[in-house]
Amino acid sequence: MPDSNGRFGQFGGQYVPETLMNELINLEKQYEHYRNDREFNEELNYLMNEYAGRPxxxxxxxxxxxxxxxxxxxxxxxDLNHTGSHKINNCLGQVLLAKKMGKTRVIAETGAxxxxxxxxxxxALLxxxxxxxxxxxxxxxxxxNVYRMELLGAKVHAVESGTQVLKDAVNEAMREWSNRxxxxxxxxxxxxxxxxxxxxxxxxxxxxxxxxxxxxxxKEGKLPAAVIACVGGGSNAMGMFYNFIPDKEVRLIGCEAAGRGVDTAEHAATMAKGSIGVFHGMKSYFCQNEYGQIDEVYSISAGLDYPGIGPEHAYLRDSGRAEYVSVTDDEAVESFEYLARTEGIICAIESAHAVYHARQLAPKLGKDENIIICLSGRGDKDVAAIARYRGKDIHE
Amino acid sequence: MSKIADAFKNGKAFIPFITAGDQGLDKTKEFILTMERAGADLIEIGIPFSDPIAEGVVIQEADIRALSAGTTTDKVFEMLRNLRRETDMPLVFMTYLNPVFHYGYEKFFSLCEEVNISGIIIPDMPYEEKKECEEQALEHGVEVVSMIAPTSEERIKSIAKEARGFIYVVSSMGVTGIRTEIKTDLKSILAAIKEVTDVPAAIGFGIHSPEQAREMSRIADGVIVGSAIIKLIEQYGENAAPHIEEYVKNMKAAM
Known part of the structure; x- marks a missing residue:
């Protein structure tokens, strides 16, 4: 997976303006080359281990x-990786690849x-x-975080189009890419x-x-009964699921953001409430209205505040291999606090969605079983927002 | 001969774009009739989308105005039913794939047939993905317009060979919007197209002045203008008709 057309079953594809097509084809070709290139992999492993702190x-x-x-x-x-989340894994890979491809400039979208x-x-590193x-x-x-990026030498564009959140940042990054x-x-x-x-x-x-x-x-001499990860677009979950996909006995559970509840208008629960659509270059599930206009979504977690989900997740769900549950703001915040008190770990509010579900699941399983939570990031960025959620007026 | 081909049979075609529902659908209908009267050969009607990734700021904002005013795909078809009592000029849609996909291809294209829509431009459905709905569109007489960009290079010939209706040649990198200068080597793109097909080719993205229209019409079969017209609507609102009329007349005269 995916097949030669870039599809996971019916999901995926390349739904982008013609201006970008040759670049996507080139990227596919170059990636195919470098993923099998010994030097590239040695360099990437070196950076993953020595710079990002893996494993x-x-x-x-x-x-x-x-x-x-x-x-x-x-x-x-x-959460213990350099920069405090799983995001560094992908960035090391892609920016190194971009450099090999002869690019001199990278652009990105970001939510939180x-x-x-x-x-x-x-x-900065490369x-x-x-x-x-x-x-x-x-x-x-x-x-x-804006100031952090500027410290690192990046230019940050505040996107004023549309709803001024993550999906609009993706729109604008795609527009800029087609420009250059x-x-x-x-x-x-x-x-x-x-x-x-x-x-x-x-x-x-x-x-x-x-x-x-x-x-x-x-550590255990056996596979976990389940692995649990939060999903927005779905990158930490896909990373957590991928090598367990062939192990049919391992349940793969994604936790999406239910915001103020899946039955309210304020959620980002794409799997629970979305329908199939085509947006941001892919066919997948999206929160959208009856005319296919993309919904404004909501979650306390800016990292899960996205109206779609990656196409491989859509495929894993529809084929029955993975399951997806929704976790509300309240449940996530309470689990954020729980993990801090119980284990001394302040996790990202995104990851707290997965912690909540683990707390529901673990008691139902036998003591001889084990489960793994993917703690996608650390929570320093969220402390002020959680304080405000609890009525304490703290600003960064 | 298809309706789209009709638009190109009397010299160079002037093809204005309008976002449906910007200032209300009654105004859209009025503006379409105004443009026809002023000499437009084919009109592109945009069904607004929440996230138009190929558009610059001007058309993005028109989409937001139209959607905020309650424009829906159903209401656009209703406006077209009324419009068809007054004109049979060639019309095409311009929208993104999701509104069409979500509406249902069969339902969408059969309504297109009913209101005599001859073609559709879907910027996020490139050559590789046109199997998504091209067949269903054709069954209802709707031709899917292919786009060719400055970056298309060796793709030009494969795209042009299978093109129908007309070919939309994207003049510049990036998104729609007014540009003072167009640097792409459009002549060689047009030459590559003409080697493999007789389907007419029109240039769009960035064109706003009569001088540009004249220059482009020398190398292409038609000229597409969007943002410049939307700007007039943005500026003059409900009273934009005389301004649009004058603008379209001047553009057509320059070609």
Whole structure:
């Protein structure tokens, strides 16, 4: 997967303006070459290990396990990577590839700023020009990350079109890419967009499950009953799922953002409430109205605040291999606090969606079983917002 | 002969674009009739989309105005039913794939047939993906217009060979919007197209002045103008008709 047309079953494809087609074909060709190139892989591994701090640990959450009284809970610590999330895995891969392709400039979209910061970081490291598109509302909510990107030498564009959030940042990055494809690579931040992005981002993120599978076999001598990850576009989840897909006994569970509830207008629950559509270069599930206009979505988590989901997730769901649940703001915030108190880990509010579901699932499983939570990022960025959620007026 | 071919049979074709529902659908109908009277040969009617990734700011904002005013695909078809009582000029749609996909290809294209829409431009459905709905469109007499861009290079010939209706030649990199200078080597793109097909080719993206229209019409079979007209509507609102009329007349006269 995907097939030669860039499809996962009916999902995926390359629904982009003609201006970008030759560049996508070129990218596909170059990626095909470099993914099998020894030197490229050695360089990437070096950066992943020496610079980003891989492999990330698989931590046995003993207090949480005791508290829940069921399956052993393990946490895959992507939050301990350089820049504080799994996003660096993909950025190292793509920016290194862009450099090999002779590009001198990278652009990226960002929601909360995690992917923007990771892209700006690697661009600084590899001496590439970097411009990041971020919805104006998000630049206001995450002012600290804007400054972080600027410190790293990136230029940040506050996107004022549309709803001024993540989907609009993707629109604007695509527009800018079509304006300047010759020297520019678009570092898409998730397993979404036109082929080959969903495949390429998955491959770069699949290091998560490659490590986790080895680590759990070493520690437990058996595979997990389930792996659990949050999903917006779906990159940490795809990375966490990928090497477990052939292990049919391992349940793959994605946790999407239910915001104020899937039965309200304020959620980002694409799997629960969306329908099939074509947007941002791919056929997949989207939150949209009866006329195919893309919905404005909502989640407390800016990283899950996206109206679509990667095409491979759509395929995994429809083929029955993966399951997707919805977690509300309240449930995520409570789990954010729970993990801080119980394990001393302040996780990203995105990851807290997965923590919530693990707390529901673990007690239902036997003590001889284990589950893995992918902790996609650390929560420093969210502390002020969570304080405000709890009525404490703290600003960064 | 198809309706689109009709538009190209009397010299160079002037093809204006309008976003349906910007200032209300009654105004859209009025503006279409105004453009026909002023000499437009074929009109592109945009069904507004929430996230038009191939558009510059001017058309993005027209889409937002139209959607905020409650424009829907159903209402656009209703406006066209009324319009068809007054004109039988060639019309094509311009929209993104999702509104068409979500509406249902069969339902959408059979309504196109009913209101005599001859073609459709879908910027996010490139050559590789046209199997998505080309067959269903054709069954209802709707020709899917192919686009060729400055970056198309060796793709030009494969795209042109299978093209129907007309070929939309994108003049510049990036998105729609007014440009003072067009640097692409359009002559050689047009020459490559003409080697493999007789389907007419029109140039769009960035064109706004009569001088540009004249220059482009020397090398192509038609000229497409969007943002410049939308700007007039943005500026003059409901009272834009005389301004549009004068503009279209001047453009057509220059060609």
């Amino acid at each position: 990330s640990g698989l931590y046995f959450a003993e207090r949480m396990t005791e508290d829940l009284g069921g399956a052993k809970v393990y946490i895959k610590r992507e 700023g995690q992917h923007g910061v990771a892209t700006a970081t690697v661009a 001496n590439m020009e970097c411009e990041v598109f971020m919805g104006k509302k998000d630049t206001e909510r995450q002012a600290l 494809v010759i020297d520019t690579h678009y570092v898409l931040g998730s397993v979404m967009g036109p082929h080959p992005f969903p495949m390429m981002v998955r491959d770069f993120q699949s290091v998560i499950s490659r490590e986790a599978r080895e680590q759990i076999l070493e």
